[in-house]
Amino acid sequence: MLADFAIKTVINGIALWIAAWLVPGITFGSNPDTWAVVRTVVIVALIFGIINAFVRPLAKLISLPFIILTLGLFVFIINALMLELTSWVAGKFDLAFHVEHFFWDAVIGSLVITFVSMILGFFNPKD
Template structure:
């Protein structure tokens, strides 16, 4: 169980890092060392995972009429909201992660994170 959580956190970290590389409005602050940057990415991935575990189901439940109305496309907006909330909470915790704009940076970033997490999730032996 703990190992599965660690693997999912690493997958989220890789997905967040790739999104930061591809979307100009998503930024990780540069640490003084490579280890500092990796630590920041993993801590942000942990924040992202906790928010997705506890807040995302509530947000999906509250937005269920919009999800049904848009045939599921509103889920991408919920995912973007989780990324934007991760940015806000990370800044409050002193982590160097920032999403500049909700629309397009967070929406595009959430699409990339979803795609990368899905691809990397195929290699997770626990799923």
């Protein structure tokens, strides 16, 4: 169980890093120290994983009528909300992770994270 969480955290970290690289409004700060950025990515991936494990199911349950009405597309909005919540929590821990705007940056970032996680999930030996 712990190994599965570690693999998912690594996948989330890579997906977050790629989203920050592709979407201009998602940043990991401007620190030139590579190890500081890697540390930030790992901690943010842990926060993102915890939020997705505990908050996301509740948000999906509450918004179930909207998910059904939009044939599942509202899940991308929920994912964007989880990304915004991760940005807020990371700010409380003084981490250099920030999402600028909800619609453009968070929604597009959540799409990138979803697709990268899906592609990397194919290589997960547990599945």
